[in-house]
Amino acid sequence: MSGLQVLALGIDIGSASSKCVVLSGGFDIAAHCIVPTGTGTSGPGRAVEAALTGVGVGMGQISYVVATGYGRNTFDAANETVSEISCHAKGAVFIMPEVRTVIDIGGQDVKALAIGADGKLDNFVMNDKCAAGTGRFLEVMARVFELEVDELARQDEKAAGIIPVSSTCVVFSEAEVISQLANNAPIPDLIVGIHQSAAARAVSLLKRIGVNEPLLMTGGVANNAGVVNALKRALGVEIKTSEYSQLAGALGAAVYAMERLSVMENEKWKMEN
Numbered sequence: 001m002s003g004l005q006v007l008a009l010g011i012d013i014g015s016a017s018s019k020c021v022v023l024s025g026g027f028d029i030a031a032h033c034i035v036p037t038g039t040g041t042s043g044p045g046r047a048v049e050a051a052l053t054g055v056g057v058g059m060g061q062i063s064y065v066v067a068t069g070y071g072r073n074t075f076d077a078a079n080e081t082v083s084e085i086s087c088h089a090k091g092a093v094f095i096m097p098e099v100r101t102v103i104d105i106g107g108q109d110v111k112a113l114a115i116g117a118d119g120k121l122d123n124f125v126m127n128d129k130c131a132a133g134t135g136r137f138l139e140v141m142a143r144v145f146e147l148e149v150d151e152l153a154r155q156d157e158k159a160a161g162i163i164p165v166s167s168t169c170v171v172f173s174e175a176e177v178i179s180q181l182a183n184n185a186p187i188p189d190l191i192v193g194i195h196q197s198a199a200a201r202a203v204s205l206l207k208r209i210g211v212n213e214p215l216l217m218t219g220g221v222a223n224n225a226g227v228v229n230a231l232k233r234a235l236g237v238e239i240k241t242s243e244y245s246q247l248a249g250a251l252g253a254a255v256y257a258m259e260r261l262s263v264m265e266n267e268k269w270k271m272e273n
Helices: 043-055 084-095 135-144 149-156 170-182 187-209 225-235 245-272
Strands: 007-013 018-024 028-035 064-068 101-105 110-115 121-127 215-218
Touching: 007 043, 007 084, 007 245, 018 043, 018 245, 028 043, 028 245, 064 084, 064 245, 084 101, 084 110, 084 121, 084 215, 084 245, 101 187, 110 187, 121 187, 135 149, 135 170, 135 187, 149 187, 149 225, 170 187, 187 225, 215 225, 215 245
Parallel strands: 007 064, 101 215
Antiparallel strands: 007 018, 018 028, 101 110, 110 121
């Protein structure tokens, strides 16, 4: 790709993973990368390196960089930092322009966003005080079953019933599941209960802002069909997902970066004319 092409980079540095997106001048996704380690690790650097390699450029050829996420203030190469709420809203609208509600389930928090008809953020609520119902919760549960996280959805499909997991705390949920396993409870049925528990946490947030369709699910947990289906059953509405769901924050950051470049270019043109 020509080094003369305008390129903007967005990076979302979370607690559990690092996501990077490079946009070209037409707001086209030129490259993206997800690394399963977050702030305080080599994850952010590796994510950026992989994305730049995908475009075939160096950091010097990136015109503007916006960082977001829990670790955004640790990324020295950023021209600007933007809150994760703003970036997730911007990224969700980029993915689905008609979106009205967003539920984002990340590594250690859950966010519900209300998007107006103008595509701007109207309201939000966030649960970041407890890891219950988040990606971290699912990781702990998968470890109990001696499974990889991405195996949970496949086990969910095998369930003949559901065994509810009532605890709202990760530690207590873990103890509850271990107790059920000791009584020979079917693993698939327990996993459905776990997915239902995760969905219930998201539903409680969504009800506080109201649910208007279309509803887009973002964050890494959007890749878990078991949680998506549990959320669909609980709400009684269609839950949309995208191949870019986990990249919503980084996409929003990249869009902000490209918009900043457009503003700077317009200001330059006005000064010269």
